[in-house]
Amino acid sequence: MSVDAAVALLRTARRAVAMTGAGVSTGSGLPDFRSPGGLWASVDPMRVASRTAFDRDPAGFYRFYRERLDRLSRAAPNPAHHALAALERSGVLLAVITQNVDGLHHAAGSAAVIELHGNLREAVCTGCGEIRPIEVVRSALEAGTLPRCERCGGLWKPNVVLFEDLLPQDAWWAAMQAARQADVMLVAGSSLQVTPAAFLPQETLDAGGRLIIVNREPTPCDRRAAVTIHDDVTRVLPAIAERVTGSGAPGARDESGYGEEPLSPPPNSSTGTLR
Ligand SMILES: [Zn+2]
Numbered sequence: 001m002s003v004d005a006a007v008a009l010l011r012t013a014r015r016a017v018a019m020t021g022a023g024v025s026t027g028s029g030l031p032d033f034r035s036p037g038g039l040w041a042s043v044d045p046m047r048v049a050s051r052t053a054f055d056r057d058p059a060g061f062y063r064f065y066r067e068r069l070d071r072l073s074r075a076a077p078n079p080a081h082h083a084l085a086a087l088e089r090s091g092v093l094l095a096v097i098t099q100n101v102d103g104l105h106h107a108a109g110s111a112a113v114i115e116l117h118g119n120l121r122e123a124v125c126t127g128c129g130e131i132r133p134i135e136v137v138r139s140a141l142e143a144g145t146l147p148r149c150e151r152c153g154g155l156w157k158p159n160v161v162l163f164e165d166l167l168p169q170d171a172w173w174a175a176m177q178a179a180r181q182a183d184v185m186l187v188a189g190s191s192l193q194v195t196p197a198a199f200l201p202q203e204t205l206d207a208g209g210r211l212i213i214v215n216r217e218p219t220p221c222d223r224r225a226a227v228t229i230h231d232d233v234t235r236v237l238p239a240i241a242e243r244v245t246g247s248g249a250p251g252a253r254d255e256s257g258y259g260e261e262p263l264s265p266p267p268n269s270s271t272g273t274l275r
Pocket residue numbers: 125126127128129130149150151152153154
């Protein structure tokens with residue numbers, strides 16, 4: 001079955017990397033963006049999360065972002081994040097490339113994280129470019145004011161890539177390098193719809209590497225992947241990690257349904273919507 005194939009590929013990989021998207025964090029209660037019922041189903045991203053929106057109406061921007069920051073402050077890494085951190089600790093994964101800005105890979109203990117879209121741990125001053133912990137934004141919003149830099153009077157902006165922003169060049173370059181050098185790329189929780197991040201698996205393929213895709217919905221790269229598993233990352237990734245790293249108590253019952261045996265078929269889309 002597919003998990004066996006993924007385990008076999010990762011056991012022989014020498015330069016494996018992971019790439020993750022919003023689907024890895026839905027299990028932590030953070031909504032994704034593009035699925036039905038996702039964040040962008042109810043709000044127009046260009047009106048609340050674009051650079052134009054921030055520049056034109058920072059108060060409106062922060063009304064939207066405040067809820068995201070609140071939600072994030074209550075979020076904790078889930079078994080998918082922990083599984084990827086365990087794969088890195090055991091030397092199987094060299095890095096995690098992520099489209100997520102929630103910092104949950106760091107929180108789970110991953111050290112080599114390439115954040116393509118920035119992060120919500122930090123704020124950047126749009127005037128002088130200084131970077132501070134996001135608390136500078138949080139405390140201003142709690143006081144009912146816009147967060148302003150005391151040095152230059154500029155607005156603090158979450159250090160994330162907004163619509164119309166360019167990707168941070170150093171992160172993008174590091175991700176391209178990692179993708180080209182990877183002999184296996186494990187794509188998890190990404191529908192691979194967002195460019196340019198969606199190009200990275202193609203870089204791996206073009207350089208002779210192989211893909212493992214774990215995502216609830218089909219992706220445009222499924223056809224070219226060595227292994228495709230359409231199921232919940234919070235069940236599949238721990239099952240893979242336990243077998244690749246040899247962790248887990250000997251003889252412990254595997255509750256995931258993905259153990260070495262019994263070989264029950266993966267219950268497709270029976271896991272409900274995590275929200
Ligand atoms: Zn400033």
